[in-house]
Amino acid sequence: MNETIIQTHGLLKTFKQANAVDRVDITIKKGEIYGFLGPNGAGKTTTIRMLLGLMKPSGGSIQVFNKDLKNHKIDILRKVGSLVESPSYYEHLSGKENLETLRKLLQVPKERIDHVLSVVRLTKDAHRLVKEYSLGMKQRLGIASALLGDPELLILDEPTNGLDPSGIHEMRELIKSMPETYGITVMISSHLLSEIDQMATQVGIISKGRMIYQDSIEKLRSKARPHIRLRVGNGAVAKSKLLKSGYVVESDDDYIYMEDGRDEYISELVATLVNQRIPVYRIEEQRQSLEDIFLDLTREGSGSHAAHSAS
The missing domain is CATH 3.40.50.300 (P-loop containing nucleotide triphosphate hydrolases)
Structure with a gap:
């Protein structure tokens, strides 16, 4: 557990x-x-x-x-280490000097500095002034600060x-x-x-x-399950025929919807419609994105x- x-x-x-x-x-x-x-x-x-x-x-x-x-x-x-809103630095100091200032406050061993710089991949920029850092480097320095106290x-x-x-x-x-x-x-x-x-x-x-x-x-x-949509000649008739034949479907105007997307299920369902002389114009898979959910x-x-x- x-x-x-x-x-x-x-x-x-x-x-x-x-x-x-x-x-x-x-x-x-x-x-x-x-x-x-x-x-x-x-x-x-x-x-x-x-x-x-x-x-x-x-x-x-x-x-x-x-x-x-x-x-x-x-x-x-x-x-606990944290980064809330944008990190604050001494722009006129290097990345390493910023961490040294914080290290003294946290009272952690000196070697932690090199360790956290390597974790956030800033070792080669350790001696550059923070004002020369890109935004991404500043955020990584913020994470290094958050990791300093182990x-x-x-x-x-x-x-x-x-x-x-x-x-x-x-x-x-x-x-x-x-x-x-x-x-x-x-x-x-x-x-x-x-x-x-x-x-x-x-x-x-x-x-x-x-x-x-x-x-x-x-x-x-x-939750982002796909469903199949068919455009047919007559939605209401198609739905009632399919329900009678044991299929689980929904309809909306001339569209038929189903959640079972297995190939054999769809091919049998389409064959049923064609046998009943109901035209099938289009079959498409629709998937709700995570963003939609x-x-x-x-x-x-x-x-x-x-x-x-x-x-």
Whole structure:
């Protein structure tokens, strides 16, 4: 059974009578890359600030490493690295000097600096001034800073914001290597499903402050089942003939829809229609993209509460 790293129950944050985070339950297990997804303004950053002890919850509880954050804040945060909003640096210092400043505060061994620079692939740029860094390099330096204290948990808030495609690719590869190579559990927030889809093992979707989906990325993908659409000569007649013959179909004007996409099933169904002298003009496969599912879920928003699973 995987150890639970983050567990929240009924997490609540109220600003001026409005719930920015509305009774959110999060479960993150050791070794997961947990994608925390939602449109801008859904409550992601507020949730992350509460998890990092930067903001006080209005209600509910937060446990990290099976300890209550309220009573064990210092112990817990020692084992957590984070990158929230854009990292701040001393532009006139080199990457390595920036990390040295932070190392003294964290009181970690000097060799950690070279280690984290190699993890984020900045070794050859270690002595360049930060003001000469590209945006992608600055983000990677931000992750190096987050890793300096040798954390067991890394919390990243929109880490690819403003990066170009190659920066996004680098960041993605770096994050994907964390659990396997370094034993670090990662929570990463984003408003882009396509980005989370390529990294996360688990996903939590928040909309208008409420958690509307929490499960594996695989389960989310399985919602994107294809269905077959046929354009026929007479939809109503075709549907009634097919139902009489035992087929499971839906119709809409002159279109027939079915979820069973097996070749033999379709060929038999088409043969049935042709035998009944109903013309079949077109057969096509339609697949709902993950993006569509995400949009549907967030559109339903706080109306539906999705199933929680701790698989």
